[in-house]
Amino acid sequence: MMASNRFLRSMELFEIANEYVVGGVHSNFRYREPHPIYFSKAKGSRLWDADGNEYIDCVINMGACILGHGYPKIVDAVKKALDNGLTVGLEPDISIEVSKLLSRMVPSAEYVRFSNTGTEAVIHAIHIARGFTGRYKIAKLEGGYNGWYDYVLVSGHPPLDKAGPPDEPTPVLGSAGLAKDVAESVIIIPFNNIEATEKILSKHSDELAAVIIEPVMFNVGCVLPKKGYLEALRKITHEYGIVLIFDEVITGFRSAPGGAQEYFGITPDMSVFGKAIANGFALSAVVGKREIMETVHPKRGKVAYAGTYNSNYISLAAAKVTLEELSDGKVQKYLHEAGARLAKRFSEMTEELGVKARLQHFAGKFQVYFTDREVVDYRTAVSCDSKKYSVFYESMLNSGIFMLPSYTIHHGVTAAHTEQDLESIASAMRNALIEVKKRFPD
Ligand SMILES: Cc1ncc(COP(=O)(O)O)c(C=O)c1O
CATH class of the missing domain: 3.40.640.10 (Type I PLP-dependent aspartate aminotransferase-like (Major domain))
Known part of the structure; x- marks a missing residue:
């Protein structure tokens, strides 16, 4: 569950939205329990929700904002x-x-x-x-x-x-x-x-x-x-x-x-x-x-x-x-490197903490799977542990990293995500993995 006191305005908006908008959202992908988060501003790698919470954005408009928001x-x-x-x-x-x-x-x-x-x-x-x-x-x-x-x-x-x-x-x-x-x-x-x-x-x-x-x-x-x-x-x-x-x-x-x-x-x-x-x-x-x-x-x-x-x-x-x-390939090079860097940090952390999880990445996009085997298709993806992913997701959100609650959806970074942003994401991932380990000691 989200720490609801951080989301009072989103909760309020959800109540109003429910009067006029089916489910409070205009795309079912944006719906989540207990309420959707409503956003009011974006710039570069950052997002601000209606309560003024700031996030490093790892959803990037479902992959659309490759150069960052408001380029x-x-x-x-x-x-x-x-x-x-x-x-x-x-x-x-x-x-x-x-x-x-x-x-x-x-x-x-x-x-x-x-x-x-x-x-x-x-x-x-x-x-x-x-x-x-x-x-x-x-x-x-x-x-x-x-x-x-x-x-x-x-x-x-x-x-x-x-x-x-x-x-x-x-x-x-x-x-x-x-x-x-x-x-x-x-x-x-x-x-x-x-x-x-x-x-x-x-x-x-x-x-x-x-x-x-x-x-x-x-x-x-x-x-x-x-x-x-x-x-x-x-x-x-x-x-x-x-x-x-x-x-x-x-x-x-x-x-x-x-x-x-x-x-x-x-x-x-x-x-x-x-x-x-x-x-x-x-x-x-x-x-x-x-x-x-x-x-x-x-x-x-x-x-x-x-x-x-x-x-x-x-x-x-x-x-x-x-x-x-x-067109010159520089952005793509940066994105490939950023994904590889996150994956390396992630695998060092899972080894250190003893958590069975992997971060698969391509071209700056990634997903975290709670499994000890490579995810190669739909069936291996859905057999990963969704409960562990939910704990991971909540922890990331509480650390100010915007991700999606579904364990089979994509995330990513943009050309606007700095090295410092990548460090912040990695460090939030470490805390999230510790939380997963605490809740599921295996
Ligand atoms: C691979 C792929 N194809 C097509 C679509 C549909 O695009 P749109 O949402 O712009 O209709 C999506 C949307 O997420 C997608 O991921």
Whole structure:
């Protein structure tokens, strides 16, 4: 439980919010017991809640703020854009500049189209893949989250007693209200299991329009691809004419300037980007090979693509600066090093204190798992100790480090997190591990 006297204003706001807002939040991910925390300000690596509590932010807008909050060059560019008067519904000249920048940075980005959220980009990518191949089914990862579109809101967090065998998972709907044919139209593949993935894909090869995957599974915390997994996926999708879509909504731009596809040296047929693309402003992109993207061509294509808010002027002004800042690889180098440094400190502490826990990291993002074995997929992630994680989380929050209460979600740092911030996070982690050890002496 949170030390509630620190959160009196958040509690008060929750009561008022409950009158008008279902559950007091506008995204269910933000809900927590006994009440959500409401925020009022952010700058650099810091956040302030409605009670004035200051935090070092390790949630970073669910991964969106790669350069830190209120990055001055972006704030200036957005202010200028506001003065200019253009908003939405027209094709702004800046969209060409940002598309060119993106195309030069990302290996799979022969053609670019913008949208607003990661989910929208995923919807477009799936429509395009279906239109291009003439096939209908979609394969996605067990434990993968690709937004809230019906055909990906499947087996994101399935209860294990309903999830079927590990090498041939059963699709489990992630919500009520989805389209009727979702369970038959979505095929679930297990991350990092090459043999099972190949078997499943070959069984459905004639019907599959696309395989969509996060190259690093951040939506179960932080799970890296084993050597050969992405390569095998590339090979088999190529052989069967299935469109391989990398969901780079989180990996995008933090792995390398060209995303995880550049980092791992695997070029998918299509990719979707969001979050970090505009450092927290609403923008997403669908990119891909020319012949595939041609399906949305206004004259020659057969797949619809529209949106009043697509390529909105304000977000593009933010994206232009963000991408320019990310194009030389310096930020990514810092983030990779910051994650490695936290992991090293964490493993020294767990050894010293005798706690079975590990910090897995990639490109400055991380998750702490209470287990003594490597987390390699959804099932190993959910088998970690959630009770120990809750104690860890509460202690971190009380030390002024903002993390999320779920033991299978991702955290991270930004380019704005200083060495001193990293030290503060490490030292709070040490206290949190001591608390875990006290409560669970094993
Ligand atoms: C990998 C991935 N894809 C897609 C999405 C959906 O993006 P949005 O929340 O912008 O719709 C998310 C959101 O967290 C995500 O993590």
